[in-house]
Amino acid sequence: MKYDFTTILRREGKDAIAVDMPTNYEGNYGKVKREEGFDVIPMWVADMNFPVVDSIQKAIIERTNHPAFGYFTPRDEYFDLIIKWQKEHNGVDVRKENIGYENGVLGGVASACKVLMSQGDSVLLHSPTYVGFTGTLLNAGYKIVHSPLLKQDGTWKMDYEDMEKKIVDNKIHVAIICNPHNPSGRVWSKDELLKAMEIFEKHQVYVISDEIWADLLLNGNKHTPTQSVNEYAREHTIAVYAPSKTFNLAGLIGSYHIIYNKWLRERVLKEESLSHYNNMNVLSMYALIGAYGEEGKQWVSELREVLSGNINFACDFIKENLPGVNVIKPEGTYMLFIDCEEYCKKNEISMDDLILKGWKYGVYWQDGRPFHGEYNIRMNLALPLSRVEEAFKRLKEHVFD
Numbered sequence: 001m002k003y004d005f006t007t008i009l010r011r012e013g014k015d016a017i018a019v020d021m022p023t024n025y026e027g028n029y030g031k032v033k034r035e036e037g038f039d040v041i042p043m044w045v046a047d048m049n050f051p052v053v054d055s056i057q058k059a060i061i062e063r064t065n066h067p068a069f070g071y072f073t074p075r076d077e078y079f080d081l082i083i084k085w086q087k088e089h090n091g092v093d094v095r096k097e098n099i100g101y102e103n104g105v106l107g108g109v110a111s112a113c114k115v116l117m118s119q120g121d122s123v124l125l126h127s128p129t130y131v132g133f134t135g136t137l138l139n140a141g142y143k144i145v146h147s148p149l150l151k152q153d154g155t156w157k158m159d160y161e162d163m164e165k166k167i168v169d170n171k172i173h174v175a176i177i178c179n180p181h182n183p184s185g186r187v188w189s190k191d192e193l194l195k196a197m198e199i200f201e202k203h204q205v206y207v208i209s210d211e212i213w214a215d216l217l218l219n220g221n222k223h224t225p226t227q228s229v230n231e232y233a234r235e236h237t238i239a240v241y242a243p244s245k246t247f248n249l250a251g252l253i254g255s256y257h258i259i260y261n262k263w264l265r266e267r268v269l270k271e272e273s274l275s276h277y278n279n280m281n282v283l284s285m286y287a288l289i290g291a292y293g294e295e296g297k298q299w300v301s302e303l304r305e306v307l308s309g310n311i312n313f314a315c316d317f318i319k320e321n322l323p324g325v326n327v328i329k330p331e332g333t334y335m336l337f338i339d340c341e342e343y344c345k346k347n348e349i350s351m352d353d354l355i356l357k358g359w360k361y362g363v364y365w366q367d368g369r370p371f372h373g374e375y376n377i378r379m380n381l382a383l384p385l386s387r388v389e390e391a392f393k394r395l396k397e398h399v400f401d
C-alpha cells in the first residue's frame with residue numbers, strides 16, 4: 001500500500017468527539033468505569049481514524065501561506081474537480097450549473113425539504129434510519145413515515161408494496177433515499193432504484209437522495225447514482241454529495257448538491273440563500289480540491305481495500321466467535337449494524353447493560369436503537385485493522401463472554 005492505514009492515529013486533544021470519552025461514564029445508560037489497561041477504541045461517530053491523504057493538507061497549507069482570507073467566489077477548479085470526480089466514479093455528466101454548495105449534507109436535506117414540503121407534511125424514509133435524518137426532519141416540523149427494510153435472502157431489501165401503501169395513505173410527495181444506506185450498508189442496485197422510482201413517478205413523489213457514502217464501496221460493489229436510473233429520477237431528485245465522509249473532512253464542513261432540473265435547482269438555491277448561512281469556507285474549498293485530484297483517487301481505492309478487509313474480518317469473526325450475534329455484511333460504508341437480539345434474550349442482558357459492557361473495556365460502540373434497531377449496535381470499522389482485531393478480541397473475552 002502506498003498510503004498509511006496501519007499507524008494508530010492518536011486523536012486525543014485534537015478536537016475529536018470520537019475519542020472524547022470520560023473514564024467514568026454516568027448518564028442515560030447507567031454507570032460504568034473504563035477498566036484500567038483498556039484504551040479507547042473509537043467505534044461510534046462516523047468519522048475515520050486514518051490520516052487524510054497528503055494532498056489535502058498540502059492544498060490547505062499552501063493556501064494558508066497567503067495572508068488574506070477575504071470574501072471569495074469558488075474557483076473553477078472546485079467545480080471542474082467535482083465534474084471529473086462524478087464522471088470517473090459515478091459515470092455521470094454533471095455541469096457546473098448543476099452543482100451547488102451545501103453547508104453539510106443534512107443542511108442540504110433540510111433546504112430541499114423546505115422547497116418540497118410544508119410543515120406537518122409527511123416524508124417517506126426507510127428504517128433502520130440514519131439518526132441525523134430523524135433529528136433534522138422532526139426539528140423542522142415534518143412527519144416521518146417509515147417503510148421498514150426487509151431482511152431477505154441474507155440482505156436488506158426495500159418493501160415496495162409497503163412504500164406505495166404508505167405514500168398513498170399519507171399523501172406523501174417526498175421520499176429520502178440514503179444511497180448507500182446508513183446504517184444497513186446496502187448499496188442499492190439500478191433495478192432496486194428503478195422499482196422505487198416507478199412508484200415515486202406514479203404518485204408524484206420527489207426524491208432527496210443522500211449520497212454521502214457513494215465513494216465508500218466494499219468488496220467491489222458499485223454505486224448507482226439515484227438520478228441516473230431514468231428521466232423521472234433525473235428531473236425529480238435532489239442529490240447531496242460530499243468529500244467529508246470519503247476523506248474524513250467532517251470538521252471542515254463542505255458538501256454539494258447536484259440538481260439537473262432548473263426549476264428545482266432555483267427553488268433550492270433560493271431557499272438556502274434566505275438564512276445567509278450557506279456559505280463556503282475557503283479552506284474547505286481547498287480541502288475538496290486536495291481530495292478530488294489524482295492522489296485522492298488512489299487513496300480512496302486503497303481505503304476501499306482496507307475497509308473491505310476490516311468488514312470481512314469482523315463479519316467472519318462474529319460468525320465464528322460470537323454466538324447469538326448476527327450481522328448482514330454491508331456492501332458499502334464502514335459501519336456494521338450488529339444484531340444482538342438472540343444474545344440478549346438468551347443471556348437475559350439488556351441493551352443498556354450490553355452497551356455499557358463494551359464501553360467498560362474501551363470498545364466505544366454506538367446504540368443502534370436511535371437508528372431503529374431494537375437490539376442493534378452500530379460499529380464504525382474505519383480504524384487500522386490491528387485496532388479492529390483488538391476490539392473484537394475484547395468483545396469475545398470480556399463482553400460476549
Ligand SMILES: Cc1ncc(COP(=O)(O)O)c(C=O)c1O
Nearest residue numbers: 046104105106107130182210212
Ligand atoms: C447518511 C448520512 N447523511 C448525512 C450525514 C452527515 O453529513 P453532514 O455532516 O455533512 O451533515 C451522515 C453522517 O454520518 C450520514 O451518514
